[in-house]
Amino acid sequence: MTEYSINGKSSNEPRVDQLVDIKEYEGWDTLTLEIEVTIPEGLLGKVFPEFGKIPGMLVVTAHCRETYLRERFVLARDPISSGTYEGTWEFDAKDVRGSVNLRPILIRTTDTSQSMNYATNAGVFVADGPEWRLDISDTSGKDQDLLDVRTKSFEEVHEADDDTRFPPSDRLYYLDLEGDPDLPVLWLNEDHEKVTTVMQDAESEHEKQVSDLVWNQVMTPVWTRLVTIAATEYDPDEDDWTPEWQGAVFDELHDELYPDHTPEKTAERLQEDLSESVVLATKKVEDAVQELLEPADYYTKHIQNLTER
Incomplete structure (x- = not known):
């Protein structure tokens, strides 16, 4: 540069x-x-x-x-x-x-x-x-933290603890909001080595595009769940976000959810919409997440790359 x-x-x-x-x-x-x-x-x-x-x-x-x-x-x-x-x-x-x-x-x-x-x-x-x-x-700074990405073998976790909160070994990922409520952790399942390797260490251009698609597929439900939980737990009477990651969620998504609203006002508005109509509110969340992640663009690039090959 x-x-x-x-x-x-x-x-x-x-x-x-x-x-x-x-x-x-x-x-x-x-x-x-x-x-x-x-x-x-x-x-x-x-x-x-x-x-x-x-x-x-x-x-x-x-x-x-x-x-x-x-x-x-x-x-x-x-x-x-x-x-x-x-x-x-x-x-x-x-x-x-x-x-x-x-x-x-x-x-x-x-x-x-x-x-x-x-x-x-x-x-x-x-x-x-x-x-x-x-x-x-x-x-x-901690106030900027949103999501920590880590890897672990889900099969080994289940072998060590029958009562673990981790999902079965055939799952690809687990969004952990229980281990530390102040910091969501996205666990990638090492049992699917080929997938997680491409997600984290893609080398060729083709692998990078595959990695984009996998990340997009994973992050779509993750973002949907994070913003829904953050809206449900939002307390407009509190001066600070508790936990702080919920504020980071709305810092990122407030324009896509309700243009011209502050993150705080967006959280309050979505909380109200969820109480009135879960169907309409979750539709708005899904639309906002698609606008943020732009999945169609990633699939288009992948398809174009396959066509060029």
Whole structure:
């Protein structure tokens, strides 16, 4: 990342290598990054057996753990060659929080059977570069905590304790709101190793898109349950959110639920709607979660990737 600008104003250069720190800026709407990636001489010959028109794609991936954002920015594709590529990537404030990791990746775009000494399948990445971090806001404080993601074998838990609150070993995940009421924990079941590995350590571009779909499927009911519980337990007479994660839920979703409402007013309004009509209120919650997670976009990208392959 060579330069960055906030709300389209004057550009700044990163002060530290591999880090862009914009935590000092508050209330911004758009962040523009100037990106530069160099494919050094000799690299392509090491990872592609082809000569001349090399069937590759150079992308920069972005992953924000706080918002579950996974996006990619294509700098060049089919054919590619050694040299420096530049591009401009714009982020919206509502899509990123905490920190974002960006990494340049070189991907094969067509299958080949020329040599077993090379990656042969379209969609796999064949080289990557140094990872950069974009620090947006400080989420280290407890009041910013929303969801802790951990892994555990559900089968081992049941072998050790017949009365455990964990679900059976055929389940993929468990949203634990009982162990620590102040901090929800999303447990991923290690018994499904192939799935959880892709969710947490996806490598190829195809795996990353599969990971996006799995996370989206998991987070849809998780968000629905969190916001419903938070609304039901909300006490408008209290000055502070108790527990604090419930306030974080409405900080994230209040615009999608009731535009122009504060998080507190949104919680109160949803609580009233739930008492009047559970059917209509849960429909509103489901619509808001879909607007937040945008599942159709992720499935469209996955389908397009399968079509390209």
